Amino acid sequence: MALKFLLLQGVGYRGERRQMHVVLDSGTDSWIAGHMRWHKEKIVKSDVLSHPSDVEAWKDFDRVHPSFAAEPRNIRLGLCTDGFTPYSQTATPYSCWPVILTPYNLPPEMCMTTPFMFLTLIIPGPHNPKVKIDIFLQPLIDDLKLLWEEGVHTYDISTKQNFFLRAALLWTIGDFPAYGMLSGWSTAGKLACPYCMENSKAFTLKHGGKNTWFDYHGKSKDNVKAMMDIKEFCRRKNLELVTIIDGKLMKPKAPYSFTLEQKRSICQWFKGLKMPDGYGSNISRCVDLKSARLFGLKSHDCHIIMEVLFLIIVCMLSDYISNPLTELSIFFKDLCSSKLSENALRRYEDNIPIILCKLEKIFPPSFFDSMEHLPVHLPYEARVGGPVQYRWMYPFERYLNKLKKYVKNKARPEGSICEAYLSQETTHFCSYYFKPHVRSTRTKIGRNMDFDVEEQLHATLSVFRRQGKSSGKYVERYLNDLEINTANLYVLLNCEEVQNPDNKYFDKGLQALAWGPMRKVKTWPIYIVNGFRFHTKSWSEGRKTENCGVCVRGNTHEEDECDYYDILNEVLDLEYQGEDENFVCLFNCQWYDPVQNRGTRVHPVYGLVDVKHSRRYGKFDPFVLASQAIQVYFNKYSSGRRDKQDWLAVIKTKAREIIDQQYNVATAHQEDEMSSCRSVEIKKMITTTSTIEMELEDVNSSTSSGEDENEDESEDTLESNENSFDDSD
Numbered sequence: 001m002a003l004k005f006l007l008l009q010g011v012g013y014r015g016e017r018r019q020m021h022v023v024l025d026s027g028t029d030s031w032i033a034g035h036m037r038w039h040k041e042k043i044v045k046s047d048v049l050s051h052p053s054d055v056e057a058w059k060d061f062d063r064v065h066p067s068f069a070a071e072p073r074n075i076r077l078g079l080c081t082d083g084f085t086p087y088s089q090t091a092t093p094y095s096c097w098p099v100i101l102t103p104y105n106l107p108p109e110m111c112m113t114t115p116f117m118f119l120t121l122i123i124p125g126p127h128n129p130k131v132k133i134d135i136f137l138q139p140l141i142d143d144l145k146l147l148w149e150e151g152v153h154t155y156d157i158s159t160k161q162n163f164f165l166r167a168a169l170l171w172t173i174g175d176f177p178a179y180g181m182l183s184g185w186s187t188a189g190k191l192a193c194p195y196c197m198e199n200s201k202a203f204t205l206k207h208g209g210k211n212t213w214f215d216y217h218g219k220s221k222d223n224v225k226a227m228m229d230i231k232e233f234c235r236r237k238n239l240e241l242v243t244i245i246d247g248k249l250m251k252p253k254a255p256y257s258f259t260l261e262q263k264r265s266i267c268q269w270f271k272g273l274k275m276p277d278g279y280g281s282n283i284s285r286c287v288d289l290k291s292a293r294l295f296g297l298k299s300h301d302c303h304i305i306m307e308v309l310f311l312i313i314v315c316m317l318s319d320y321i322s323n324p325l326t327e328l329s330i331f332f333k334d335l336c337s338s339k340l341s342e343n344a345l346r347r348y349e350d351n352i353p354i355i356l357c358k359l360e361k362i363f364p365p366s367f368f369d370s371m372e373h374l375p376v377h378l379p380y381e382a383r384v385g386g387p388v389q390y391r392w393m394y395p396f397e398r399y400l401n402k403l404k405k406y407v408k409n410k411a412r413p414e415g416s417i418c419e420a421y422l423s424q425e426t427t428h429f430c431s432y433y434f435k436p437h438v439r440s441t442r443t444k445i446g447r448n449m450d451f452d453v454e455e456q457l458h459a460t461l462s463v464f465r466r467q468g469k470s471s472g473k474y475v476e477r478y479l480n481d482l483e484i485n486t487a488n489l490y491v492l493l494n495c496e497e498v499q500n501p502d503n504k505y506f507d508k509g510l511q512a513l514a515w516g517p518m519r520k521v522k523t524w525p526i527y528i529v530n531g532f533r534f535h536t537k538s539w540s541e542g543r544k545t546e547n548c549g550v551c552v553r554g555n556t557h558e559e560d561e562c563d564y565y566d567i568l569n570e571v572l573d574l575e576y577q578g579e580d581e582n583f584v585c586l587f588n589c590q591w592y593d594p595v596q597n598r599g600t601r602v603h604p605v606y607g608l609v610d611v612k613h614s615r616r617y618g619k620f621d622p623f624v625l626a627s628q629a630i631q632v633y634f635n636k637y638s639s640g641r642r643d644k645q646d647w648l649a650v651i652k653t654k655a656r657e658i659i660d661q662q663y664n665v666a667t668a669h670q671e672d673e674m675s676s677c678r679s680v681e682i683k684k685m686i687t688t689t690s691t692i693e694m695e696l697e698d699v700n701s702s703t704s705s706g707e708d709e710n711e712d713e714s715e716d717t718l719e720s721n722e723n724s725f726d727d728s729d
Contacts, residue, residue: 034158038107040072050339051111052076052104055386057170065168073156074166075147076104080173080396081182083128086404086413096413097123097133098403099140100396104170112395114402115428115442119421124414133181144169173391176371192370195377218356218368218376256321256362262638263292266313269638270294273309274546276633277533278447278656280304282544300394307333311608312635312649324358328375330606331355335378336388338654348379448533448656460509463495464582467627468529470571472539474522482620487574488516490623491584512578522573527585531655532631534587537567549632550589551652552624562600565611565632565650566591569622585626591617601647609650630655 039053052058058076062069080102083095101118104111123129123136146152147167154165172182180187185194193200258266271287283305286296297305310329314322331352334344352375360368385391406420407413431440479487492498497509525539535547548568570588575581592611593599599615602608611634631653637644 031158032110033156035107035110036075036103036105037072039076039105042107047342048339049342049345049382049386051108052170052386052390055384057384058386061168061170068166068168071163071166073105073154073163074168077144077167077169078102078104078171078173078391079169079182080393081123081133082174082178082393082396082400084400084404086407086417087410092126094126094413095128096125096417097129097136098400098417099123099137100399104390112390114395114399117396117399119403119417122414122417130181171385171391173393173396175393176374187370193373193377195380196373218360218373256317258316260292262316264289265638266316267292267294269313269636273635274544274633275304276547276549276631276653277545279633279653284544299397303336303394307336308651309635311606312637315644316638321362324355324362326606326608327351327355328359331375335382338387338389340382340387342383345379345383349383352376352379446656448528448531460580460582461495461497461513463491463513463584463625464509464576464580466583466585468527468585470522470524470573470585471526471528472524474524474573476520476522478519479517479521484517484519486620487572487586487623490586490621491517491574491625494625494628509578509582512576512582515577517574517576517584521575524571524573527571527587527626529585529626530630532629532653533656534568534571534626534629534631536571537569546633547631549634549650550587550624550629551632551650552628552630554594554624562594562596563609564589564591564594564617564624565600565609565634567634571626572623586623587626587629588622589624590622593617610644610647611650612646613648614646 039051042051042053049055053076061076068074078101079099081097081099083097085091085094086096087094098119099121101120102112102116106116110116120140121136123133129136144167147165148169151164151166153162155162172179174182176187179185179194183194186192187194190200190204191197267287267289271284271289273283275283281298281301283294283297283301286294286301288295307329311326314325314329316322317325331348335348356368356372356376359372381391382388389395403417403421407416408420409416428441431442434440434443436443492513495513498513525536527534533547534550535543535545537548540546540548550566550568552564554562554564566589568587568589572586572588574584574586576584592613593615594617596602599612599617601610613634632650633653634648634650636648
């Protein structure tokens with residue numbers, strides 16, 4: 001199985017290990033073999049990074065090894081390994097380590113997907129392999145050396161040619177502990193950073209006894225020892241321990257901590273949180289209102305909280321604290337985009353040290369361990385290695401969960417995984433000999449990818465090409481005069497052939513538009529388009545998910561471009577007369593007022609969008625084409641901020657299983673401008689933050705004499721602060 005990564009849906013090898021013959025085949029379908037040249041034949045050329053082949057590491061490798069780069073079918077590989085327990089968390093500890101290889105030659109929609117994650121070997125448990133991992137990897141290393149130095153004779157079914165196939169390992173993928181095992185570099189201690197190495201300025205805290213990167217750009221609790229270290233390294237009189245009666249120490253309330261009432265308010269907010277289908281898990285099940293804590297969060301849930309929901313939570317704190325946390329959250333959100341601009345990444349490299357310095361003025365030194373230091377190097381990694389979705393652990397963690405389900409014999413977990421894996425692969429290979437219309441593991445349509453390709457091809461006009469699919473039970477109704485005229489006008493204004501008429505379309509398509517739509521329409525509760533699953537407002541009521549948020553691009557009555565937001569009320573199938581079945585799918589929405597600072601407001605620095613739920617758009621213009629809509633969801637702010645009680649936070653979502661290869665360069669430039677604006681504003685806020693901190697120190701020094709009078713209140717604060725809000729549990 002060490003050469004399993006060569007079996008690209010039908011690739012096989014036979015003969016001795018030094019005399020192999022590989023067939024780059026795909027059964028009766030050769031399209032996958034043809035995709036192995038995609039990285040070389042793609043047309044998109046810009047400074048936007050959307051694939052590993054766009055980045056410096058790939059290009060530098062090709063310059064250093066021109067003979068390897070001359071053959072576009074040579075494979076670039078990524079290797080991932082991580083330990084997982086095949087049993088439940090409460091069972092006896094067991095560590096099983098699958099080793100997975102994935103090719104990067106393929107286009108974005110195929111790269112890093114399950115069919116192209118190849119299980120090459122399994123390091124058996126029950127113990128962690130630790131330093132012995134090199135021994136287990138030796139067979140795979142030997143095969144990789146063979147593929148790099150000599151190559152194997154291969155037949156390409158797509159071009160009907162023979163060639164020598166070679167392979168190169170670009171990088172390894174793993175979490176920080178697994179990285180230490182694979183690389184051999186210790187990820188603990190003062191030299192934990194693999195970039196800084198011996199040039200690190202980390203030091204050991206006198207009281208906490210932990211290594212910290214504080215004051216370096218730079219996981220302990222905010223405990224008593226952390227407060228003792230503050231006195232050694234910081235000038236924060238308001239956070240230093242105070243000696244009270246009988247020599248006891250009083251821990252003051254930190255300004256960045258939530259009160260017990262605030263934590264309960266946040267947990268109550270999480271309890272009522274609804275997100276779109278497939279966007280995240282049901283976080284409301286992870287809330288304990290009694291203890292005001294979150295538990296059992298998955299890694300993807302933490303990812304969503306850090307990038308999106310964290311922005312809503314921290315607004316309960318003062319701007320002095322919430323602004324740096326917001327900037328950190330936006331930094332990770334921008335860094336995890338599907339497409340990255342090289343210019344923006346260089347600005348991220350300049351911004352993140354400033355953000356961390358601002359955080360160092362808020363949190364104690366013990367907070368800044370190696371994990372808080374590593375974000376300094378992440379923009380450089382993205383610039384060299386490309387978008388993070390090709391290098392992070394989420395696809396592999398989902399794959400490990402799939403392998404965990406293969407374990408049926410608890411006494412032999414590795415054997416169960418291998419047997420089930422081979423059976424699954426055999427079934428998948430056989431599916432290539434079925435005709436395309438036969439549903440199989442290969443032709444399985446994604447959850448939010450339902451549309452009829454033939455119906456698109458037969459349509460005479462662009463508006464009649466259905467780009468989605470309705471679902472559920474429809475209800476028929478009749479449009480009134482205002483509705484039918486407004487809907488017909490909107491279709492005419494958004495039909496390309498009407499704006500640029502052509503004689504060949506006149507007889508069929510344009511004639512159908514000229515007659516106008518029928519009054520009788522079908523209304524559907526569900527519509528799947530653009531990789532999103534939309535539900536109407538009535539259909540979403542009583543459900544755990546919320547899929548009715550809609551966003552489209554349009555103009556206000558002042559002719560300014562803006563985004564329109566609303567809840568989906570109806571999905572209409574508008575039918576036009578003619579020889580063919582001509583349908584146009586429209587979304588019926590009542591929009592929030594798009595006027596800036598009246599019904600919609602956008603943060604000038606961070607770009608965060610809020611809508612006022614009591615303000616509606618005055619004109620009757622409810623219809624948009626379903627193909628124009630993207631999905632959003634709205635969140636209420638917690639009760640901690642009265643100035644935000646009438647506003648809803650707008651959060652845009654990414655399409656599921658959809659990757660747009662034709663990147664909009666204008667959008668990239670807009671993101672660059674926004675990033676540049678953030679960079680300037682962040683630097684301006686450094687002076688403001690320092691001034692606020694000095695004022696806080698003066699206030700606390702003037703009130704330090706009266707701290708003894710508030711002894712009882714401080715003890716209560718200490719008790720509530722120890723029960724801090726920690727989602728890692």
